[in-house]
Amino acid sequence: MRLHDYLPSGNGYKIRLLQSFLRQPFQLLEYDIIRGETRTSAFLALNPNGKVPVLEISPTKALCESNAILYYLAQTTPYWPVDTWHQAQAMQWLNFEQYSHEPNIATLRFWRKLPSLTQWQQDNIHQKQTAGYAALAVLEQHLGSQDFLVANTLSIADIALYAYTHVASEGGFDLNRFPAVKAWLQRIADHPHYIDIHSREIA
Amino acid sequence: MRLHDYLPSGNGYKIRLLQSFLRQPFQLLEYDIIRGETRTSAFLALNPNGKVPVLEISPTKALCESNAILYYLAQTTPYWPVDTWHQAQAMQWLNFEQYSHEPNIATLRFWRKLPSLTQWQQDNIHQKQTAGYAALAVLEQHLGSQDFLVANTLSIADIALYAYTHVASEGGFDLNRFPAVKAWLQRIADHPHYIDIHSREIA
Numbered sequence: 001m002r003l004h005d006y007l008p009s010g011n012g013y014k015i016r017l018l019q020s021f022l023r024q025p026f027q028l029l030e031y032d033i034i035r036g037e038t039r040t041s042a043f044l045a046l047n048p049n050g051k052v053p054v055l056e057i058s059p060t061k062a063l064c065e066s067n068a069i070l071y072y073l074a075q076t077t078p079y080w081p082v083d084t085w086h087q088a089q090a091m092q093w094l095n096f097e098q099y100s101h102e103p104n105i106a107t108l109r110f111w112r113k114l115p116s117l118t119q120w121q122q123d124n125i126h127q128k129q130t131a132g133y134a135a136l137a138v139l140e141q142h143l144g145s146q147d148f149l150v151a152n153t154l155s156i157a158d159i160a161l162y163a164y165t166h167v168a169s170e171g172g173f174d175l176n177r178f179p180a181v182k183a184w185l186q187r188i189a190d191h192p193h194y195i196d197i198h199s200r201e202i203a
Numbered sequence: 204m205r206l207h208d209y210l211p212s213g214n215g216y217k218i219r220l221l222q223s224f225l226r227q228p229f230q231l232l233e234y235d236i237i238r239g240e241t242r243t244s245a246f247l248a249l250n251p252n253g254k255v256p257v258l259e260i261s262p263t264k265a266l267c268e269s270n271a272i273l274y275y276l277a278q279t280t281p282y283w284p285v286d287t288w289h290q291a292q293a294m295q296w297l298n299f300e301q302y303s304h305e306p307n308i309a310t311l312r313f314w315r316k317l318p319s320l321t322q323w324q325q326d327n328i329h330q331k332q333t334a335g336y337a338a339l340a341v342l343e344q345h346l347g348s349q350d351f352l353v354a355n356t357l358s359i360a361d362i363a364l365y366a367y368t369h370v371a372s373e374g375g376f377d378l379n380r381f382p383a384v385k386a387w388l389q390r391i392a393d394h395p396h397y398i399d400i401h402s403r404e405i406a
Contacts (some may be wrong), residue, residue, distance in 0.1 A: 048341050049303060061288065065302070067295035075287060085264065091271035098302045099268070100252060123326050138251050143246060 002027045004046060004054040009033070010106055010163035011066035012053040013197045018073055018159050020195045020202035023165065028200050035182070065161075067094040070156040079156050086151045093149050093157035096138070097164075105133035106164040109171035128147070129172065136178050139165065143180040147187060162188045167197065205230045207249060207257040211316070213309055213366035214238070214269035215256040216400045221276055221362050223398045223405035231403050237317070246295050269366075270297040273359040289354045296352050296360035299341070300367075307335035309367045312374035332375065339381050342368065346383040350390060357391065365391050370400065 003019075003026045005012035013174050019026045031037040031052055038050050047054045047064045055063045055072070071094070074080035081087050108128050111121055139161065142149065149157040164177050168175055175182055188194070195203045206222075206229045208215035222229045234240040234255055241253050249259045251268045257267045258275070266272050274297070277283035284290050311331050314324055342364065345352065352360040369388050371378055378385055391397070398406045 048344050049299065062294060063291055065295045065298035067298050068291055071294045072287070072291035075290075084275070087278075088266055088271055089276035091274045092266060092268045095268035095270050095297075095301055096252065098298055099306070103302070103306065120326060120330060123323060129321060141251050 002056040004031065004056060006033045006052045007198055007200070009052055009100070010109075010167065010197065011051075014066050014159050014163045015053050015055065015069050015073070016199065016202075017163070017195060018079060018156060020069055020193045020199070021079065021159075021191060022073065022077055023193065023202065024073070025202055026137075033061055038163055067098060067156075067160055070094070070160060074122050074156045078157070079154065079157055080177075081153070082152055085150070086155075089150045090155050092159040093101075094160050096135070097157075097160045100131070100138070101135040101161065102164055104128040105171050105173060106137060106170050107117045107171075108132065108173075109164065109167060112171060118183055132168070132171070133177075135167070136168070136173065136175075136181060138183075140178040140180050143184045148185070154191070156186070158188055163197075205232055205259040207232045207234060207246075207255055207259060209236045209241075210401055210403070211257055213370065213400065214305070216274050217269050217359075217362050217366045218256050218276070219368070219400060219402065219405075221273055221359060223396045223402075224362075224394060225276065225280060225404065226396065227276070228405055229323060229374060240265070245279050261354045265266065267374075270301060270359075270363055273363060277359045282357065282362070284354055284356070284358055286354070290351045293360040297363050299338070299386060300360075300363045303334070303341070304338040304364065305367055307331040308371050308374050308376060310374075310403075311335060311376075312367065315374060316361075328347065335371070335374070335376055336380075338367070339371070339376065339378075339384060342387075343381040343383050346387045350387070357394070361387070361391055366400075380387050 003015055005028055007030060016026060016073050038052055044050055046062050049064060053066055053069060055069045057063060063072055081090055111117055146152050165181060193203045206218055208231055210233060219229060241255055247253055249265050252267060256269055256272060258272045260266060266275055284293055314320055349355050351357050368384060396406045
């Protein structure tokens with residue numbers, strides 16, 4: 001299996017972190033999204049939506065969307081719940097991540113890496129800060145009473161939300177306002193096979 | 204099971220449409236999101252993220268996020284694939300819907316219903332039109348060679364993407380540019396238990 005990815009991407013890091021937890025080595029093919037390397041015709045043949053990560057499972061099977069890749073890799077492992085109700089809750093958090101968390105927290109972090117911002121981007125910073133803090137508050141409330149997001153066990157729901165939360169400060173978010181979130185981040189980072197976002201290999 | 208919903212919401216309609224296909228009557232509790240009825244403390248106790256739909260399964264079990272609710276209801280029905288690879292592809296489309304489709308197509312439709320737009324909303328129309336058309340082009344390309352999104356069988360991936368695609372014109376999108384999408388919409392609407400977005404009951 002080959003992972004088409006951009007190393008600073010939290011969405012790609014989700015996959016690499018799960019694969020390290022699973023002791024499943026990955027072959028990394030890197031693309032610089034800022035230089036448009038995911039907009040070439042070769043890449044668009046792999047993912048018509050032009051986004052990393054893509055997991056190439058075989059010459060005829062390519063899977064897109066980070067949370068779908070997590071779901072696929074986690075089946076029959078301890079990182080996907082067995083109970084139907086717990087599975088539904090994990091799905092709830094995966095959707096929360098893509099809709100209410102990532103578009104705000106990840107986007108502001110990405111914009112800070114750009115050499116300059118368009119007027120449209122500048123006009124959107126405030127709205128994304130507000131929405132990003134609201135998403136962190138939802139996490140804080142939930143994690144105030146449990147160690148992990150679903151069934152008190154580390155699952156792909158935690159991995160998905162860890163990816164951009166742990167680098168939220170790079171988007172200008174102050175995590176000191178969220179002590180339960182910080183404690184949860186530490187619990188994930190304490191995993192014996194933890195790797196950081198810039199790692200090209202499993203631990 | 205009680206569905207907390209806002210009738211014009213495509214996200215809520217996904218659930219109602221699946222429940223009609225499954226011959227599973229629902230009890231509808233309606234909220235006017237424009238009047239802030241999902242921001243009350245009673246509603247936030249149900250969903251701290253303040254969004255409909257919420258499926259209240261029992262007094263202690265409430266499930267949020269439309270695609271998580273679809274996933275939960277579709278388990279062990281013909282609308283969730285059996286094969287692991289097909290499940291992964293369905294997950295890919297569910298994530299595509301929440302990240303690349305809904306925030307553009309649904310949002311522009313919602314803004315058109317508002318009495319007036321803020322400057323920030325006005326400044327975002329063009330970007331959302333561009334991104335919404337890009338999402339429709341991804342659908343068009345995929346549906347050019349198959350009847351349904353996954354395994355050529357109607358699944359919750361189709362239901363999730365149907366919800367806001369079939370009313371995209373209400374957001375200003377011209378679906379005549381996408382003949383394969385239009386044919387696919389018709390295939391879904393031909394289901395014997397199809398209901399429209401304003402239906403409060405299964406068919």
